[in-house]
Amino acid sequence: MWYLVGIHPALRTAQPQPPYATQQSGSRVQRMYHIDTLRTFLTGLVIYHHAAIIYGAEGQWPYVEAVKKHPGLTIFCATDQTWFMAAFFMVSGLLAAGSLSRTISSAERTGKRRSTAIWQFLKGRVLRLGVPAVISTMLSEPATHVIAGRMPMTWEAYLTYVVGLRGAKGPAWWLATALFFDTLQSAYTALDLRPVYISQYTPPLVYASLPVVAWAWSSFFPFGTYIQPMRIHSPSLPQYVLAYFTGVWLQSNPQLITSRMLSNQARWRNSPLPALGLWLAYGGILFSLPVARAVMRDPPRFSLAEISNRCFSASGPSSALGHSRILWTGDHRYDERNKQRVLPRLAFGAYLTHPVLLCAIAVQLRQVNLGPVTKTLVVGTLSTVASFLASAALVRIPVIRDFV
Numbered sequence: 001m002w003y004l005v006g007i008h009p010a011l012r013t014a015q016p017q018p019p020y021a022t023q024q025s026g027s028r029v030q031r032m033y034h035i036d037t038l039r040t041f042l043t044g045l046v047i048y049h050h051a052a053i054i055y056g057a058e059g060q061w062p063y064v065e066a067v068k069k070h071p072g073l074t075i076f077c078a079t080d081q082t083w084f085m086a087a088f089f090m091v092s093g094l095l096a097a098g099s100l101s102r103t104i105s106s107a108e109r110t111g112k113r114r115s116t117a118i119w120q121f122l123k124g125r126v127l128r129l130g131v132p133a134v135i136s137t138m139l140s141e142p143a144t145h146v147i148a149g150r151m152p153m154t155w156e157a158y159l160t161y162v163v164g165l166r167g168a169k170g171p172a173w174w175l176a177t178a179l180f181f182d183t184l185q186s187a188y189t190a191l192d193l194r195p196v197y198i199s200q201y202t203p204p205l206v207y208a209s210l211p212v213v214a215w216a217w218s219s220f221f222p223f224g225t226y227i228q229p230m231r232i233h234s235p236s237l238p239q240y241v242l243a244y245f246t247g248v249w250l251q252s253n254p255q256l257i258t259s260r261m262l263s264n265q266a267r268w269r270n271s272p273l274p275a276l277g278l279w280l281a282y283g284g285i286l287f288s289l290p291v292a293r294a295v296m297r298d299p300p301r302f303s304l305a306e307i308s309n310r311c312f313s314a315s316g317p318s319s320a321l322g323h324s325r326i327l328w329t330g331d332h333r334y335d336e337r338n339k340q341r342v343l344p345r346l347a348f349g350a351y352l353t354h355p356v357l358l359c360a361i362a363v364q365l366r367q368v369n370l371g372p373v374t375k376t377l378v379v380g381t382l383s384t385v386a387s388f389l390a391s392a393a394l395v396r397i398p399v400i401r402d403f404v
Contacts, residue, residue, distance in 0.1 A: 036344030043347040051380035055372040063148035070372045086243035093247025125182045133175035141170040147359045167229030176230040349391025349404040358383040
């Protein structure tokens with residue numbers, strides 16, 4: 001994260017290493033357990049984020065109980081929304097780049113053409129992301145609306161829903177967008193161009209210009225507009241693109257992710273503390289007294305969309321890198337002793353199943369009289385557990401396990 005405020009020492013003290021995602025132990029690829037932990041954490045955070053909307057945070061969700069907005073839950077959602085989707089795309093780019101690299105290397109060893117390997121990778125991504133996106137849009141999303149009482153359970157209502165589709169719906173938007181970015185990466189790799197030169201000064205310059213670019217972009221693509229068929233929130237596209245391809249770049253520069261490849265002299269400068277300090281400083285300015293008063297009005301003077309989108313425009317990818325760096329640094333130290341194999345395998349399925357289960361649990365507990373924050377914690381926890389259990393059941397089904 002030092003390259004957000006200056007020249008990262010790792011760019012001077014270490015040459016780019018072979019992607020550690022592809023390092024072999026015998027014939028098996030070594031897993032990045034710290035990235036697995038980050039994915040699991042992000043999945044749980046998404047579920048709690050949506051639970052908070054049900055009980056008072058500003059945002060869009062099929063089922064909402066709150067009649068008044070809760071300032072604490074609104075700030076929670078506004079804060080995590082500045083970074084967690086960018087972190088998802090960063091992890092997606094990191095893992096997709098490693099998978100593509102391994103596919104091409106394997107093809108070259110067996111004498112296959114490079115284009116064949118890239119096509120094989122892309123077909124795999126369509127099955128892994130495209131098929132679940134279609135199923136989620138066609139089945140999971142209407143089921144969520146039925147449970148929430150926003151759609152009658154009739155064929156006529158379902159056909160009306162299908163005819164009105166313009167693209168991905170619900171959580172499937174992330175799957176469709178990740179597939180779109182994977183396609184762009186595949187097309188670029190197929191051209192076999194010279195690597196883009198990235199100097200020590202490139203990252204800070206790019207991130208320093210991000211707020212200006214995001215502001216200019218949002219002038220042409222205002223808040224509340226979407227790019228179909230992925231259903232990307234238009235103002236967020238520059239941040240998502242930068243986050244994804246930052247992940248691609250980090251895959252070939254692993255010394256920027258973990259300090260184990262640095263010398264002892266440079267290791268202290270690769271600490272996550274600068275990132276944490278930057279984010280806390282930004283958060284302190286963002287939620288200063290005038291802004292907090294505006295947010296905590298009932299109704300708030302500024303909506304979550306206005307605040308979170310402007311936060312994300314200024315700090316999305318950098319905040320994502322900062323939070324992610326903090327999380328995976330701590331976990332990376334215990335890679336060999338605490339290898340979490342189960343939950344990361346279930347995280348993708350939990351992400352797919354959580355809308356239906358969250359709405360179902362919230363509807364069943366609507367008569368329970370608890371405070372907004374307490375009920376968010378209770379329903380969010382129950383929904384997280386239920387989603388991972390549902391994913392555990394899905395991965396045991398022979399055909400479905402290939403897509404979950």
